[in-house]
Amino acid sequence: MSVGIITLIVLAIAVGGFFIGRARAMSLVGGDARKLHSLPGYYGQLVLIFAAVPAFAALILWLLVQPMVIEARIGALIAPESIAEGSTRDLVMSDVRRIANGIDQLVAQQVLSEADLRTLSTEQSDLRSRMADVGVALGSDVVQNVFEAAKEYRRISIFARMAMAAVVLLLAVTGAVFAFRRILPDFRARNVSEASFKVLLIAASFVAVLTTVGIVLSLAFETVHFFRLYPAKDFFFSLTWNPQFRGGSDLGIAPLLWGTLYVSFVALVVSVPVGLFAAIFLAEYASKPVRSAAKPAIEVLAGIPTIVYGLFALVTVGPVLRDYFAAPLGIGSSSSSVMTAGLVMGIMLIPFVSSLSDDVINAVPQSLRDGSYALGATRSETVRRVILPAALPGIVGAILLATSRAIGETMIVVMGAGAAARLSLDPFEAMTTITVKIVSQLTGDTEFGSPETLVAFALGLTLFVITLALNVVALVVVRRYREQYE
Amino acid sequence: MTPVQSPRRSLLTVDARTRRRNAAETRFRAYGIIAVSLAMLALAVLLYSVFSNGISAFRQTFIVMDITLDSAALDPTGQRDPAAMAKVTTIGYGKQIEAALVHALEAKGISSAEISAKDVSALISKESPAQLRNIVLANPALLGSTIHFRGYANARIDGYFKGRVSMESAVRDSNISPAQLQLADKMRATGLMEVGFNWGFLTGPDASELRPEAAGLGVAILGSLYMMLIVLVLALPIGVAASIYLEEFAPQNRWTDLIEVNIANLAAVPSIVFGILGLALFINFAGLPQSAPVVGALVLTLITLPRIIIPARASLKSVPPSIRDAALAVGASKMQTVLHHVLPLAMPGILTGLIIGLAQALGETAPLLLIGMVAFVRDFPAAPPEGFFDPASALPVQVYNWTQRADPAFAERASGAIIVLLVFLLVINSVAIVLRRRFERRW
Amino acid sequence: MNTMQKVENALADSEIKIGARGVQVYYGTNHALKDVDVDIADKTVTAFIGPSGCGKSTFLRCLNRMNDTIVGCRVEGQITLDGEDIYAPTVDPVQLRARVGMVFQKPNPFPKSIFENVAYGPRIHGLARGRAELDEIVEKSLRRAALWDEVKDRLTAPGTGLSGGQQQRLCIARAIATAPEVLLMDEPASALDPIATAQIEELIDELRSAFSVVIVTHSMQQAARVSQKTAFFHLGSLVEFGETGQIFTNPQDPRTESYITGRIG
Known part of the structure; x- marks a missing residue:
């Protein structure tokens, strides 16, 4: 029974329960809803909630846990010698899954019966070509040991599927019956239904907390793993980044951190003055028509995905900077450079800085402006001496958030900054950043358990900690600032 | 006591100091105009670059x-x-x-x-x-x-x-x-x-390195569509439920404060970190398949949730307390008040936030790279729900993929794919704008 | 009556500081002020009274061109300061406002120190040559605003930390630090408690020795207590203008009488 069908059945039980529950409540009071404690619909809702929620919770939990349990059991069946040279347990496991899938298809097409399967061995039949016939491509011939594992995998999977269906449906029915039997005219159905509903609301708001916990745990877990293979001291203090395929890599974060900070610095040098002045102009100077035209235009920049900026850096800004600036001046010959990525990232951050600044500038009370104008101050004096100092905490918060964005930005630097880890001051040289290396280490061909791959988690954790610190400081600063004028 | 006396001149003549101040004023204003023009110019150059490279x-x-x-x-x-x-x-x-x-x-x-x-x-x-x-x-x-x-x-x-x-x-x-x-x-x-x-560009699957002429966006568009569907189905109820709880029911204590700070922070966590989470949690731990829209969608949902919750809460907050008082005063329960009165009034704002969140999710690239959506996929995923588990690509990832290939014909296609992406975003955001115009309410 | 005595003394040595002729104000299409003629004397307190929305604040804001900052506001007619048209095209409102100071309904100190609040005007207008002179201006202004003794030990404390009445006196000190000739006050005591109000009123009476003071007020008692001349506005028109004693005891216009006896407003 597939998940989709189970879902539909549970939904049917729940919706049916709703109507039965409502009808039951009405019949208990002879059709006079006034004698009920709650509106009849609430009795129905109660049955619906008790039928659907536990069943779906169990379903989701089962779907998450089942693969882990099965993998653990099957993994034990695979003999170490059946893992070929250059292969890994993970790859063999995925073969097992594909073979099991292939058997399913063979059975479904009635090429193979369950009885045949029991006696089938890899020696007698060319399993690989038969699998290929049903669209399951295998890299090599099937080893008996793996084949047995696949059959076991299939057996457990089928059993687990059925067990899941049974458990989930049983829960749905039990829940519905339980709720149904408690329906009495005096029963406070609305209160119970609302309380259950509130529990769901609370659960929903927990998703965000769980996400953070998940991020921290997954990063920390693999980082610890990494530090067992590679000394933490070298990671933080080594000045070279030079991953090797066959071990002996230098994995110092310094050049990556430098590249990240350098690119972010260039981006802020572009975006902060432009964004801030644009915000000041739009908030204090622009007439209504100008403001209503320019503000959305700048906000369009914020709506453009970063991949677009990345492409812009790659095909336009990079070559232009190289051909018309760096190359003629003899200061660089690479189209990917700190300047390219920084400039484009700066453009991306302009709307970010300007809309946040616009908010904080508008939060400065009009009475302060009036006070300043009444003393004979010009607009620019009012802005520089009254509004900006008053809005300063908010603007600092905005810049910190922009910095956090710049440090965590990925696509622009992947496509614009280059891949060479370098500690250099020349902005027209290609450099690389933490995010670039996270992508390249995790999408490369290296083995998952190797330090070269695991370093990505340590980089991710570093990135998370830096941005977290910036965000929290910025949020606190901005919050204080808002409270000041509320 | 005598007031501070400075030599009074006629109002009708502008003194030197005032002239200097006015010059500074003009300069300051010019900086503002330059800043706005630079931003607009950047937008124009960006769009021109994409369209001139990609329209072909x-x-x-x-x-x-x-x-x-x-x-x-x-x-x-x-x-x-x-x-x-x-x-x-x-x-x-x-x-x-x-x-x-x-x-x-x-x-x-x-x-x-x-x-x-x-x-x-x-x-x-x-x-x-x-x-x-x-x-x-x-x-x-x-x-x-x-x-x-x-x-x-x-x-x-x-x-x-x-x-x-x-x-x-x-x-x-x-x-x-x-x-x-x-x-x-x-x-x-x-x-x-x-x-x-070339309809094939919109409907066909990707093609190998040697055949850029046949490369199409079909699989990527379908993959993005699948992901957006799942994100919508997951993020709307969870986001609305979380906002309702935090705005209407949550007690004012440190725990609630923690959740709030946490959500605000999650909205600013780099998206690539979510990608690492997806890789570690959904693929390595839970054993879901790589390159599958369902994994991409789960990651995007987690990214999008805080981006939905924040505007949704603002929208709930903007419903005046008098409405709540009125409903409570006729004997409605707190839950009835919220569901019957506050939520419907806040819904346009919530939906606008949701749509904008979806648009951002559609353009998200980095986290998808980490969960293996960069793989070369030529086969269309099956119909949902099984298709959610089949390998697929996504629009922004397809762009990245093409930029990594040697043949310059792929650069043209990458820009073309961006145009498709931007058109989708334009449509989605227009819906949000229309929604806001149509239902915006001032209290 | 004490007030009457004061009025007679004051009116003796007054000269015209601000003259308004045929002033019309429009907010977009709304005709907010109709054909106002007023002469405001030097070294006198002039009170504008009238019900809410009668145009008295609007007129006050015309006198230092604060209406310029409101989009869609248009002023017609002639307003002169010392015989010069303040709406002439060559006039820079920045210079005008240095000479016509203003205090607002709600105290609005800048989020800076007490010293910086008062020094702001002299700094932007370049009134002080050096720190010592600036210190002197600040001290004089604070003394004049009767605030010096309360804040002299904490000049670097933020101005927003003062009490409401102190904040308003700080704003008065800030306004007089630029050495204006006219002080406009838009209901300066309406956000204050009775004791702070009494202090402000006392202060206004003292300021009369150096400035021409124009005060908009809601309270007829306040107008009677502090002013020598009173103008009554109703529905955007100036109904009656005269000596305060005469307006309150023997109004010429039936509308004025209705207002001061509490029948309209």
Whole structure:
């Protein structure tokens, strides 16, 4: 029974329960809803909630846990010698899954019966070509040991599927019956239904907390793993980044951190003055028509995905900077450079800085402006001496958030900054950043358990900690600032 | 006590100091105008760059000719049995196309004597035999008849008609020669080649490194669509429920404060960190398949949730307390008050936030790279829900993929794909704007 | 009556500081002020009274061109300061406002120190040559605003930390630090408690020795207590203008009488 069908059945039980529950409540009071404690619909809702929620919770939990349990059991069946040279347990496991899938298809097409399967061995039949016939491509011939594992995998999977269906449906029915039997005219159905509903609301708001916990745990877990293979001291203090395929890599974060900070610095040098002045102009100077035209235009920049900026850096800004600036001046010959990525990232951050600044500038009370104008101050004096100092905490918060964005930005630097880890001051040289290396280490061909791959988690954790610190400081600063004028 | 006296001058003359101050004022204003203009200029250059590079991806050079399908070669058994016919590979079909092309050239009176037969057939995309094979396998009855075939021309020929390849560059290019380009010119003049709108770019799957002319966005668009569907289904209820709890029910304590700070922080956590979470949690831990839309969608949901909750809460907050008081005063429960009165009034704002969150999720790239959506996927995912677990690509990832390939024809396609992405975003955001205009309420 | 005594003394040595002729104000299409003629004397307190929305604040804001900052506001007619048209095209409102100071309904100290609040005006207008002179201006202004003794030990403390009445006196000190000739006060005591109000009123009476003071007020008692001349506005028109004693005891216009006896407003 597939998940989709189970879902539909549970939904049917729940919706049916709703109507039965409502009808039951009405019949208990002879059709006079006034004698009920709650509106009849609430009795129905109660049955619906008790039928659907536990069943779906169990379903989701089962779907998450089942693969882990099965993998653990099957993994034990695979003999170490059946893992070929250059292969890994993970790859063999995925073969097992594909073979099991292939058997399913063979059975479904009635090429193979369950009885045949029991006696089938890899020696007698060319399993690989038969699998290929049903669209399951295998890299090599099937080893008996793996084949047995696949059959076991299939057996457990089928059993687990059925067990899941049974458990989930049983829960749905039990829940519905339980709720149904408690329906009495005096029963406070609305209160119970609302309380259950509130529990769901609370659960929903927990998703965000769980996400953070998940991020921290997954990063920390693999980082610890990494530090067992590679000394933490070298990671933080080594000045070279030079991953090797066959071990002996230098994995110092310094050049990556430098590249990240350098690119972010260039981006802020572009975006902060432009964004801030644009915000000041739009908030204090622009007439209504100008403001209503320019503000959305700048906000369009914020709506453009970063991949677009990345492409812009790659095909336009990079070559232009190289051909018309760096190359003629003899200061660089690479189209990917700190300047390219920084400039484009700066453009991306302009709307970010300007809309946040616009908010904080508008939060400065009009009475302060009036006070300043009444003393004979010009607009620019009012802005520089009254509004900006008053809005300063908010603007600092905005810049910190922009910095956090710049440090965590990925696509622009992947496509614009280059891949060479370098500690250099020349902005027209290609450099690389933490995010670039996270992508390249995790999408490369290296083995998952190797330090070269695991370093990505340590980089991710570093990135998370830096941005977290910036965000929290910025949020606190901005919050204080808002409270000041509320 | 006497007031501070400075020499009074007439109001009608502007003194030197005021002139200086006014000059500073003008400069300051000019900085503002320059800043706004720079931002607008950047936007204009960005859009111009994307459109000028990418608009040509929607047009493609085709070879149009009649092909007589030789049943002896394409169905050796003569049984019209699809399984047996499938044994004929694209090489067999390639020979048919080559023969048809030579025939068509002769019929049009174009001499191709100075070019080798191999070079002549190189004008045709390597994808064309597969195209022809699919046509025949779909309809075996065509065998033996003459069909009108419209197949892709080679990317270099296409580039020649779009100005990317020139006679000069062809001299240095080992993949194309000036003689071939001259032949292409003649073919175009006689109608054997035509340049037209390329539906295949929007509907076809990706193609290999050697056949940029056949690369399409079909799988990527479908993959993005699947992900957006799942994100919508997950993020709307969870986001609304979380906002309702935090705004209407949560007690004012440190725990609530923690959740709030946490959500605000999650909205600013780099998206690539979510990608690492997805890799570690959904793929390595839970064992979900790589490149699957469902994994991408789960990651995008987690990214999008805080971006939805924040505007949703603002929208709930903007419903005046008097509405709540009115409902409570007639004896509605807190939950009834919220669900019957506050939520409907806040819904337009919540939906606007949701749509904008979806638009951002649609353009998100980095986290998808980490969960393996960079893989080369040629097969369309199946229909949902099983299709959610099939490998697929996504629009922004497809762009990245194409930029990583050597052939310049892929750069054009990457920009073209960006145009498609931007059009989608434009449509989505317009819906949000219309929604806001239509239902915006001022209290 | 004490007030009457004061009025007579004051009116003796007054000269015209601000003259308004045929002033019309429009907010967009709304005709907010109709044909107002007023002469405001130097070294006198002039009170504008009238019900809410009668145009008295609007007129006050015309006198230092604060209406310029409101989009869609248009002023017609002639307003002169010392005989010069303040709406003449060559006049820079920045210079005008240095000479016509203003205090607002709600105290609006800048979020800076007490010292910086008062020094702001002299700084932007370049009134002080050096720190010592600036210190002197600040001290004089604070003394004049009767705030010096309360804040002299904490000049670097933020101005927003003062009590409401102190904040308003700080704003008065800030306004007089630029050495204006006219002080406009828009209901300066309406946000204050009775004790702070009494202090402000006392202060206004003292300021009269150096400035021409124009005060908009809601309270007829306040107008009677502090002013020598009173103008009554109703529905955008100036109904009656005269000596305060005469307006309150023997109004010429029936509308004025209705207002001061509490029948309209």
